[in-house]
Amino acid sequence: MNLRETIKNIRATCDNYIDPNLLAFIIDDDNHMGTNNILEIRGYDITSEDTYEERVMKIHKKENIYLPLGMMTFMPILNECDIFSSHDYNLQLTPEEFEKYSSQQERLFGILIKKDSDEYQIGKSDTCNCSVDSSFEKLEKTDSEFYKTIEKIVKEKIID
Template identity: 55%
Template sequence: MNLNETIKNIRSSCNNYADPDLVATIIHENYCMGTNNILEFNDYDIENDDDFEKRIRKILKHEHVFLAAGMISFIPIINECDIYSVNDFTLKLTQSEFDRYAQEKERIFGILIKKCSNDFIIGTTDRCGCNIDASFKELEKNDSEFYKKIEEIVDNLIIY
């Protein structure tokens, strides 16, 4: 993965679901969410004139970073999932898919980039990191239509 180009690509196309300046979130070792205010974050030798991509690279030496690729919202009774990303989608889910994913109601999905690497995991975070238990949750890779759609969206945002 070309980290700089992936970050630029996500930031340039995220207006449907996130503020470009808030599209990245620090994720601690225990997967609890840290700050998403990367432009005002000044730890880890970040300097005021560092651009967004350089800030992320510096943070990745010490922390995992989550990059938002969209938002998911589940609609009970009709077993649908609305996906807001570069393009918006509505998926009709089977009952088992809906039961598997819908307990969260609304989540942000994207990639967790592991610290000191370009390796990433597809997963979700809470909409707001202000809850004490706000966290990253990995989406288990499987053959469901829901996972395939999330994976497709993520794959289109990552630059190799």
């Protein structure tokens, strides 16, 4: 994965669901969310001339990075999920899929990139709630239409 180009690709179309300057989140090893204000972070050998992508690359050498790729909203009773990304989707879920993946509040979905590597996990975060205990949760891979749609969005955004 070319992380720098992937970040540029995501930032180019993410304003439907998140501010492009607040795209990348630092994630602790226990999956709790750290800051997403990359432009105000000091240390990590960051200079004032560094672009957003350069700053994330420097931070990534020492931290896990989460890049949201869209937002999910679940509608009970209808067993539906609306996915907002660079393209919007409306999915009808089976009761089992709805039980497995749904949450009562909106969730961001994206990829957690392990520090100083190209290894990533697809998952969701509850950062929409602005809670102090917000965290990343890996999505269990299944053959469901829901997971396949999320995986398709991920693959469209990653630049090799």
